[in-house]
Amino acid sequence: MTPDILRILPELILTLTGVVVMLTDATLAPRSSRKPLGWLAALGTTIALCASLGQAALPAGTAFYATVQTDAFSAFFHTLICAIVLAAILLSIDALPQHHRGEFFALIVFGAVGMCLLTSAVELLVVFIALEISSISTYVLAGYRKHTAQGPESAIKYFLLGSFATAFLLYGIAMLFGATGTTQIQEIATLLPAARSHTLVILAFALMMVGVLFKVSAAPFHVWTPDVYEGAPTPVVALMSTAPKVAAFALLVRLLYGAFPLLHTLWMPLLWAVAILSMTVGNLAALRQTNAKRMLAYSSIAHAGYLLAALAGVGSQPITAIAFYTAAYAAMNVGIFALLSLVSGPDEHRSQIADYRGVLHQSPLTGGLMLLFLISLIGIPFTGGFFAKFYSFSTAMNGGAAWLVLIGLLNSGIAAAYYLRFAIALAQPAAKNGHAVTLPRWTLATSAAVLAAGAATLVLGIAPGWVLSAATAAAHSFTVIGGL
Amino acid sequence: MNEPMLFLPLIALLPLAGFLLNGLFGSRLPKALVSTIALLFPLLSFALVARAAWMVHAGLALPVAEANAPTWIAVGTFHVGFQFVLDQLTLVMLLVVTGVGFLIHLYSVGYMEHESGYWRFFAYLNLFLFFMTVLVLAGNFLLMFVGWEGVGLASYLLIGFYIDRKSAGDAGIKAFVTNRVGDFGFLIAMFLLIAHFGTLSFSRITAQLSAHPTLTTGAATLICLCLVLGAVGKSAQIPLYVWLPDAMEGPTPVSALIHAATMVTAGVYMIARTHALFDLAPAALTVVAVIGTATAFFAATVAIVQTDIKRVLAYSTISQLGYMFLGCGVGAYSAAVFHLMTHAFFKGLLFLAAGSVIHGLGGEQDIRRMGGLRKTMPVTFWTMTAAVLAISGFFPFAGFFSKDAILAAAFQHGSTGKLLWMVGLVTALMTSFYMFRLWYLTFLGQSRAHSASDGHDHEHHHHAHESPWIMLLPLVLLALLSVCGGWIGIDRFAAFLAPATGMASAAPNAGHTELFLSVLAVLVAALGWFVAHLFFGRRTSAADDAAQRLAPLHRVLEHKYWIDEIYTSLIIRPIQWFARFGLGWLGELTLVRGSVWLLVGVTGLCGELLRRWQSGNLRSYAAWLAIGAAALLIFALAGTLLGMNSLADSIHWAVR
Amino acid sequence: MDGMILTLILLAPLAGMALILLLPDRDEQSTNLPAWLALLTSLFTFACTLHLPAHFVAHQTGFQFEENLAWINSPAIRYHVGVDGLSLWLVVLVGLLAPVGVLASWRAVKKDRKLFYALFLLQQTAMVGVFVSLDLMLYYGFWELSLIPIAVLTAMFGRNLGDASAAKAALRFFLYTFIPSAPLLVALLWLYAHTGSFDYATVQAAIASGTLPGWQLAWVSVAFLIAFAVKVPVLGLHGWLPDLFSEAPVAIAMIAAGKLGLYSLIRFHVELFPALAHRAAPWMIALAAVGILYGALLALVQKDFWKLLAYATLGSLSFCTLGIYGFTAAGMSGAVLQTLNEGIIGAALFLLFGVLYEPASASKLADFGGLATKTPRLATLFTIASLALIGLPLLNGFVGEFLVLSGTFTGVSRVWATVAALGVILSAAYMLGAIQKIFLATGAPAHATGHAAGHPSATARDLTGSETVAVALLALLMLALGIQPGLATDAIEPALQSITQSLRMGAQSRNAANLSPTHPESATVIASSPANLKGGR
Amino acid sequence: MNTPVPADWYLLLSAALFTLGVIGFLIKRSLITVFMSIELMLNAVNLSFVTFAHEWHAVKGQIFVFFVMMVAAAEAAVGLAIIISIFRVRGTLTVDQIDRMKL
Secondary structure, eight states, X not given: OOOHHHHTHHHHHHHHHHHHHHHHHHHSOTTSOOHHHHHXXXXXXXXXXXXXXXXXXXXXXXETXXXXXXXXXXXXXXXXXXXXXXXXXXXXXXXXXXTOOXXXXXXXXXXXXXXXXXXXXXXXXXXXXXXXXXXXXXXXXXXXXXXXXXXXXXXXXXXXXXXXXXXXXXXXXXXXXXXXXXXXXXXXXXXXGXXXXXXXXXXXXXXXXXXXXHHHTOGGGXXXXXXXXXXXXXXXXXXXXXXXXXXXXXXXXXXXXXXXXXXXXHHHHHHHHHHHHHHHHHHHHHHTOOBHHHHHHHHHHXXXXXXXXXXXXXXXHHHHHHHHHHHHHHHHHHHHHHHHHHHHTTTTOOOBGGGGTTHHHHOHHXXXXXXXXXXXXXXXXXXXXXXXXXXXXXXXXXXXXXXXXXXXXXXXXHHHHHHHHHHHXXXXXXXXXXXXXXXXXXXXXXXXXXXXXXHHHHXXXXXXXXXXXXXXXXXXXXXXXXXX | OOOOSOOHHHHHHHHHHHHHHHHHHGGGSOHHHHHHHHHHHHHHHHHHHHHHHHHHHTTOOSOEEOSSOOEEEEETTEEEEOOBEEOHHHHHHHHHHHHHHHHHHHHHHHHTTTOSSHHHHHHHHHHHHHHHHHHHHBSBHHHHXXXXXXXXXXXXXXXXXXXXXXXXXXXXXXXXXXXXXXHHHHHHHHXXXXXXHSOOBHHHHHHHHHHOOOOOHHHHHXXXXXXXXXXXXXXXXXXXXXXXXXXXXXOHHHHHIIIIISGGGHHHHHHHHTHHHHHTOHXXXXXXHHXXXXXXXXXXXXHHHOOBHHHHHHHHHHXXXXXXXXXXXXTOHHHHHHHHHHHHHHHHXXXXXXXXXXXXXXXXXXXXXXXXXXXHSHHHHHHHHHHHHHHHTOTTSHHHHHHHHHHHHHHTSHHHHHHHHHHHHHHXXXXXXXXXXXXHHHHSSOOOSSSOTTOOOOTTOOOOOOOOHHHHHHHHHHHHHHHHGGGGOHHHHHHHHHHHHOTTSOOOOOSHHHHHHHHHHHHHHHHHHHHHIIIIISSSSHHHHHHHHTHXXXXXXXXXXXXHHHHIIIIIHHHHHIIIIIIIIIIIIIIIIIHHHHHHHHHHHHHHHHHHHOOOOHHHXXXXXXXXXXXXXXXXXXXXXXXXXXXXXHHHHHHO | OTTTHHHHHHHHHHHHHHHHHHSOOOOSSSOOHHHHHHHHHHHHHHHHHHHHHHHOOTTOOSOEEEEEEEEETTTTEEEEEEEOHHHHHHHHHHHHHHHHHHHHTTTTOOSOHHHHHHHHHHHHHHHHHHHHBOBHHHHHHHXXXXXXXXXXXXXXXXXXXXXXXXXXXXXXXXXXXXXHHHHHHHHHHHHHHHHSOOBHHHHHHHHHHTOSOHHHHHHHHHHHHHHHHHHTTOTTSOTHHHHHHHHSOHHHHHHHSSHHHHHHIIIIIITTSXXXXXXXXXXXXXXXXXXXXXXXXXXHTOSBHHHHHHHHHHHHHHHHHHXXXXXXXXXXXXXXXXXXHHHHHHHHHHHHHHHHHHHHOOOBGGGOOOHHHHOHXXXXXXXXXXXXXXXXXXXXXHHHHHHHHHHHHHHTOHHHHHHHHHHHHHHHHHHHHHHHHHHSOOSOHHHHSOOOTTOHHHHOOOOOHHHHHHHHHHHHHHHHHHHOTHHHHHHHHHHHHHHHHHHHHHHHHHHHTTOXXXXXXXXXXXXXXXXXXXXXX | OOOOOOHHHHHHHHHHHHHHHHHHHHHOOXXXXXXXXXXXXXXXXXXXXXXXXXHXXXXXXXXXXXXXXXHHHHHHHHHHHHHHHHHHHHSOOBGGGOOXXXX
């Protein structure tokens, strides 16, 4: 039997890296630049990435008294999250102002530990702890630009609303424990029919959904996203808009298909409604946005809606669709935010869309790549975004939800308006009165991250076969549930 | 139909070669070479036609059709090819077109001597000859339509030849668009023919008609009326004649060739060619007759008061074409074609003579400032006299025979025929009156060049001189033809044309009625001459005081019944207004753009609302969060709370 | 070689694009390297496309040069390409227009040339992709891809960038086509859910078999129809056309309208949903006939030449729609031929007026005058192209219009055919009016004498050698197609045979629904050969 | 000996505390008080955990409580740090004034 330690190897490596980074930070001279720490953190994350890739070879199984389970599903998400975190670290090496403290990288790595644990946790207690680890580290990261007015404000908003939602989740777990006497996901699934009282189970489910949907920034619980994304430093937003969301979706799938498969007829209409709400709210609100980051915040809400729409499918297809969509979404978002941070520079003086006029003329490479990511967000064929949206909506269509697909695609039609306005702003020649756009030079780290994201978007669009088979394997790790 | 090497396609392609040579390389070639090319190819074409005529005379059976014509359009069951056919009618038309055409080419070498764009003029002239020969030789409607629109294009290019004059450009467009209105009728007729016969080839249509005429008279009338619309457009009859007077903006040889001898007669030729259809639709024939007579009368009245020498001749052409339409209308197709031929001779001569006068006077076209040219331009004077006598219908000249044939045929065409004959006779009177008015004012009396009535001095008034021989030779030849052109006589001409234009037109019975009619016609012509002599012969101001007495009538005629103004205000302005406001405002701005703007606006508005929702206040966020959670709970517990416990049962059902 | 040719045609422009992007950023003014590379690639692609008609077996139904490779297996999307009579000449047309486009923008584009030519070549691949792909998803992919280059190029290299109207035009164009393509994707997914495959033949068979639920299939066909009608554009959905024509760079506006929409209408609406196409036919015919007049009338009163050309194109494209929805053999072949004509004539006119427009970027007709003497070559070629547009016989415009009108008149409805024929008169009026205002005298003394400095007609230049050759070739093509339309129709007609045949049974049902108000029996005259009409001859 | 208090009463108490916490979060103006109401909500959950642990005679519930308390402590540390940084920059703790980012 494989020793338990191998099951949580990536999380261990990440924790070790975090600690080492903190220690070396202490040894460095106060005034010297913290770049080497960034490279150290990046090295650690790469090792964790290889470890999680290795985990795919492990036979599926639980560890530590069935609190953590590694299977194709968790391996897929581990690799994805480690990749995102790696890209975020590479981005922030050059993007953040020089005088920042070393613990920025440590916080990112510790957050990564929480997110990875979240995807492999099958014990609600471990779920709660992992959730809290990732949330707290992102709360601090969100407020990292202490000297600006927006930094602390976004942190406090994120912190208060986050903990408020987590309290609901916790209350739900308590109720579930009360109804079934256990907090282990597989056991819940088996004990559910003999639960003490059904209302208690449904109440528990609803409360837990509040917590999870908040994390996923789905519609009624999305209000925090625009302000937090606007306030937080752009590399952190690149991390925050992708990694925690990916982990949250993995948790959602674990809960829906692991713990509550029997409540399928209950949560299907619920998630339909939330999906439609998030799509519509996300897209419509983004139409009139002038601030680039706020617009992309609303777009991430809309994408959460498209992801939830995939749940309308039957059998294990939705899980494949969600897995693939999160991969494509992560590539696009990391890419676009990376370029945003590159173009707007450390002091982020260009927040409005209009400030980005003429970028395509100044440096065709940056402009071209931004164009690629925007096109992928719109969902133009031969890009990752299209195939993700196509796959999610074709799953929904196979599940018979033609109306949902129609609303979804019309929404993505409307979405094209604000993405394209951004793309066209890039393409327009610089405004006569606008100050000359001086683009910072491309450093090794940022270019590596951006090119990796760009390559991922293109590969997912043109040859998605490889990633698709990994996602399908992940979907099969859930035993075929209740004859669905 | 053996093919005795008539080289029919070559007749058309030779002028095309001339056009290509001059068109592509003309600007770089010396003038002499350009004119030789321009003259050589039409001459060769004329030679081929003459050879064909000689072979027909020597007993060649007509009609001759080319054996394997290349296909043009072959889609589904519809097939049409570049089919050239030569029959009697075509032969006559070819003789006129290439013969008179060549003479006019010869004349224009002299006339256009010092014009810029010399090569361009001759390229367009050759192009015109190519399209006209294609029109005449065509074996099916579609190929005829190619020639039909082609000549329209050539006339547009030639009218607008003086590119630095805006009036020339406008006249060109007016000509082309009015022709296009006619072509629209032609197109509809062709579609009707396809609908009824499935083919457009003349021979197969006539064969189908003779085999078993399934065509109802109603359908035949509809087809013929559309064809008439086409003919009216091309041959400048009411209501589509407005472009011909303005076409005088082009150089005079153009007016002679296109707007007198050949192109405008295409309408008459087309009616003669499709006589089989027209015979089935008597109503259409009467329409043709009425239009013809009305146009003849109307144009003659306007011609009386025109002061520009070329506009007089233009209205006279419209009037003579009216006669030809009358001829066709009463079924006397051969008479109409006969008049067409003679008209080509004397009207061509008239225009060329007018050209020589204008050339001599250095561009002066207003007859009120001419006079006394008899002695200075003798050859022009005598040839023009021959033409004036011919057109007025005096005995030995060509005009008498052809016009008389038409009037005679009209006379025997029942009661309506009599009325038409009456109007025709009055028109003949007016014709001789305005022709002799022109004759007197231009050639007799003193030269009024210097005593210009409106006082603008004629700075380079130089002594009027006779035109060079190259311009006079065609004049003399045409004068000869105008004199003896008619001697063939209508009987022999009708017999020759019989196979092509059908036997319907019974030869006018000889005997005293026909003699009486011809004498009457000559008397009428003489009366016209006498009245003209009264007004313009002597130096009295008889003409001017007559004009004062009939001032209102004179003003109406002078303004050409304000037809142009009516057309502009009734047709052109409303179309432009409807396009600019009807479609421009209503269609584009409100419907097309408006609907989209509305859509965008609504979504934008919702966007704005949602944007406002984000108040930035922490507690409102928390409130929304709480409301969301409450909604979720209610939604989830809906089943149990309302006692339906549908959801609760679902759990049990799922487990079992 | 036949097996690989289509992929080669698709990949060649992409390779060219990659090469151009890798070019070093030397100063733009010296050698126009990107343009030369783009020209070479487009000429090579054009040569490859010429390979198709050379080896095309006429009168053989079904697709040729087929390639069918697995691409994505879980939703069965395959890389399935092929060409038949219908799409054969359209591919060649795209191949032809590419070098013309490069030439047209040789002097117009002065900076960022790399990006311009790269996106231009990407547009070529997308368009060829649309014409050759036989897998619905692959088709949809290329369909969407063809929007991006046009939008970005219009925004970047649009004409009057100052007041950002180029950006608005690009945005309007993109949304006008993109939003209707969303229901199109829903329809595709629905079809996939019900037939299990995206392959054109299987979907067509499934629909023909009638097993799919009726009213939903109707909605699916409506979604297809609207998405393609916007791209043509059909009357009512043409909001984007005038803006794009007056804002987009010449090379782009040349290829933006008509071809894709019309081909898709035939292939993916009429052939895919024959019965439902019939139900939609009366509306489309009405829209098309009115569209012809609408376009012609508006073109009559336009003061800006680009807008005039836009409405003229709307008119001539409505001819094609009229031909398609007539379902007669003559009408449909005429429609496809007219699509080719519009492509050729449009390219010539765009290039020519682009040359006039480029120095002083003035497009108002009143700005010009008396250019015939200053720019003789341009004037003659412009006149030839305009005459082809208004349908002068012996030029290609006439054959297309004649076939469409005769097909509609004899087979569909005489009223609409007559209304459409009126457009012929108006087209002569506005085109000759334009020639008059630009090239001939305008009477105003300023033009007649010397042109004021900076006045557009003062800075006008005549065509350069290469431009003359390009447009002369196009003019020769117009003449060739005018004299021998068989060159194209011989391949087009058999491909449409299957549609006109299968729709004939539809025709019977349509006659029962007496679509054509007058002379129903004449409706079949065109179809049945004249021989049987006359009985014993 | 009086009978033990029935389990449902504890659950009702924990539900009441939880709702109080939520209301406190919505109404209170000062950041500190809002933060305290979150702690109140967490403790309400602890109470229900303990009740269920007693009912199911499973020690798991009680262990859960310890973890919840540990997390609450961590949150408190981070939360107060953020509140201090807000106070240093904005000089105020009232929730309504922290709305610089809107629309």
